[in-house]
Amino acid sequence: MTLPAAEEVGRPEKSSPKALFRARREWVFFATLWKSHPALTVAWWALVLFQGVLPAVFVVAVGVLVGAVADGAPLRTPLLLIGVVFVLMQVMTPLHAQVGSLLGEHVSDRLHDRLLVAANTPDGVAHLEDRERMDELTAARDFDLGLTGPPLHLSMGIIAGGLVEAVAGLAQAVVLAAYAWWAPLLVGGAWLSTHWLLRESTRWDRNTGEVLDAQRRAEYSYRLAVDSPAAKEIRLFGLASWLTDRFAADRRALIELRWHATRLRQKPMRWTVLVLIVSGGLFFWSLGRDAASGAVGLGQVSTFAYAAVGASALAFGGLNWALSLAADGVASVLRVEQAMSASAAARAVVSGRAPAEGMPAAQIRFRDVTFSYPGMSTPVLDGLDLTVPAGGSLAVVGVNGAGKSTLVKLLCRLYDPVSGTVEVDGTDLRDLDVESWRRRLSAVFQDFVRYELPLRDNVAPLGAAPEQVLEALATAGATDLRDLDTVLSPGYANGTDLSGGQWQRVALARVLCAVNRGAGVVVLDEPTAQLDVRGEAEVFDRVLEATRGCTTVLISHRFSTVRRADRICVVDRGRVIETGSHDELMALQGTYARLFHLQAARFNEEQDGADHADR
Template sequence: MIDKLQGWYAWPFFSVLPRVHKGLATAWWALIVVRGALPAVLTVAVAALLSAVQRQDSLVPPLAAVSVVFLLMQLLAPVHAQTGASLGDWLSSWLHDKLAEATTKPSGLAHLESRELTDRLTMARDFDLGISGPPMSISIGLISGGLVEAMTGLSQASVLFAFAWWAPPLVAGAWLATHWLLRESGGWDRGAQEVLDAQRRAEYTYRLAVDAPAAKELRIFGLGRWTVGRFAAERRRMIELRWQATRLRQRPLLRVVLVVVTANAVVFWAIAREAASGALDIGQVAMFALAAVGASGIAFGGINWALPPTAESVTAVLGLSEAMEETGRLVSGNRSAEGGPAAYVRLKELGFSYPGSTKPVFDGLDVTIEAGTSLAVVGVNGAGKTTLAKLLCRLYDPTSGAIEVDGVDLRDLDLESWRSRVTAVFQDFVRYQLPLRDNVSLHDTSDDVIRAALADAGAKDLAELDTVLSRGYDDGTDLSGGQWQRVAVARALCAVRLGAGLVILDEPTAQLDVRGEAEIFERILEATRGVTTVLISHRFSTVRHADRICVLEEGRVVELGTHAELMAARGRYRHLYDLQASRFAESPVSGDDCTDLEVVE
């Protein structure tokens, strides 16, 4: 019995409520039971009142009972609604906590770059977005109403035991049969790919409409109506899919009508027969008739529509934690990375393909980076430059070959220990809506170190350390793209001051002009002197200053050397360099005059 209960699709939803807030969950269930029983009590009180009228007895006791029950029914309804809304808010918060834990706990990135899991994440997050159903606080109210109706039906049916032992099973059984006969209309497969695609597109267009980054283009290019129309179309598609999956089918509906009408006809015929024979007075007739009618609350109804999507959301969140942990897990080694890299970092016959892809990003990549030197990585778009940064940070593990640090496989190093030795500036760096201090370091770092890092990045006069970098806060401010990039660089340079031994720069100056780029790169070189640095950039005016330059193509190193050596070799590097230079020259120029380019072919 317990196994069957735990296998019920709604069990995860009901089982987590006490974990979310024990007091509110207890009160919520207690109010369901009390509110469900009160209509049956009212039925009995009304029957007593009618009997008293017929017998000309005192009306005070039955009238008082009717009044008290009626007042309780009216007063408990809003209390229950508020309790349910509060419980829904707590459940929503709990689910958000679980999602945050599921997405951030795994040490790798595969779980966040998997289409299957991101689709499941989209479905799981919808418990508060309201795209495929109402928010949780409203859903709890709908479920409360459905459970109260069901409890009312059961309590009313129990009143019929006073009439005949067979009446409650017959009436209650008929209404319960509606759940079985109409079971296909109570839920829909929200996990179907067609539904997930529509939900993903609906959420995407919704975010376009409400988030600031897209606001400028939506207005400049007149895409406001298109965005709203697209969202409405995808939302309508989801409604259509749900309707097709849950609509009441003709044959089951006819069977429901036949079963319900037959059962109620038998009970009402029996009540009428007993009334005609004088075995029942007017109060009893009213009581049994009202009880038979009230038993209809058991029927297939609101709870069947509200409970499945809500339970699916909870199940999706709970299931996502395990799936994401498995997909994003990286097994940590037990060797300390303290002091590394002291000699070199070697990419040894490195092979890598993203999960679910058969196309290799790297196929036998082999290059050694001597400790304390800088290596620039260039190549056409899609050559795997950013993927290389992820592997060096150990956000993924190679599918073949290895990354060695001073002769030790990176997978044998303690993960936290290694990452304490690595710092990075990613091209999609985070702009935290936090004070400038926290944007440079969220650790317990002294203000002197933070100020020094900002100075190293040429950002010492941007704002006070306590200024929140968002105009959404009192006395907050926003920064230009180039200023934000300097903050991101300061974040990495602060880590260098705190002991990082490997710096990864993935397009660290992409939002700066040529002059600003030259200035900031000189600052980076000065601040990272003696630190192993990997620079990924499409600007050859930047990469030429590196100790060595690596040209990636089709997953392999095709050229490796200094800027002068590669220019003299007149190979792939020189070809890309000249392509870049030609876009900025009005007349033929030498390689040394090149300033800026995104490498494309």
């Protein structure tokens, strides 16, 4: 069984009453409960009904007791009934809370599993960086983090409370039918009307861009404050108070948005009070008149009076704000799932099935490639032409923003060109099976991932023999890291953190391990940025030797590394403006030579300063 399709959530294609009902987010939410854990859902609903009926039974039992006292009848039976009902009311509440908490955890786990699969279904990363989808992803990801409402395992108790109140109010209104047929209609109808009269107070659209921006800012401020990566700078620059104030302001903005969306209107409130006064006045006037005439006994008066007051639960019960927030979260997950599936389907249309084993045998060619990121008007790559010979190394240099890293993303097929083609041995990359092609790739990205996992999983996430892992670490210059079971995070028992340079060596070892397992194309995006000059030269020479025979694409700002590549290309404003060996480009006296001399001059100045300090 599957959850309702995302397009049905709040956007019915048909206008029939059945279609409208099934498209309501509340229906989708309760259907999700059933599909997540049927047994717990049945127990949860049974407890809602049982808890809701108990107050009506208690009211009747109290009336029977009052009548027995007035008539001098035995009190054992009514007292026993009151005691049993009272105990059940006390026991059912924590039991219901536990069942609801377990059910909420099951639903949350299932939705997060589906969200995880959905977010990883498309082949590329464009769906994770598109603004419209980022808003939806934010709502879907954060629905159970307590940022805009209680987590689902707590929301289930609040939702149950509203439903129990509704059942309790309805059951006590039904008790009034024993007094007069019109009594439940008058009293119950008046309390029910409050939902319609005050309907504006429940409007709260948490999926607007403004709300999601406020939510994202609040979450970011919170993460900065409690996570370790930013802790050093926050303390060094004295930003703790600034960050606390920022978080408070962001949360206040979120609360104010909700307040403005849900504030009560004066006119509906006046009508509500008037309806309740009139209906309550008519009922109690009639009950008082009948009590005075002896038409109803003292016990009945007690029962009907308490039941009339208890019927007010209809106003406070029902589909409350917690259900609205939870249902919004479920709907967001389903919409993300549909959007990701549609994106994956669209990619499947242009994704071929040709195997990529052994490629490239001749070359990789960027042919008149133009690319711009979603929402950007200026292209990052603009008619770029570049040939990467197979089995050699090519360095790509250029100023920041020239399009170097974008070129790598296209090569890894994280994006597709807007126009033009990326060809491997003359075959359009889109005609190759994407998984087969990526098995041929290995990369160190500029923002490589630092997995909070054991060292062996950081080097070989898909598994490798210990000897292979240690060999890759040694080639990357990380011979001091040999305990493969050490978790690389100080948050775990016996865990540890690494320096920036050590982490970079681990990332390089990850590439080398993949090469040993068959990768033939190596992408190195600033692979030695956190190493000193001597360590950089040593490690890069080792890496080039270990990847000999592979097609290597290097991006680096350090010309001491770049000059070791077989060929060098200079990218500027999305185009290749120079290409050749180091000596050829230096002889050309163009952009490469100018950048080389600028960096060399700065290095010489730093070296002279260091020598002077030593003297």
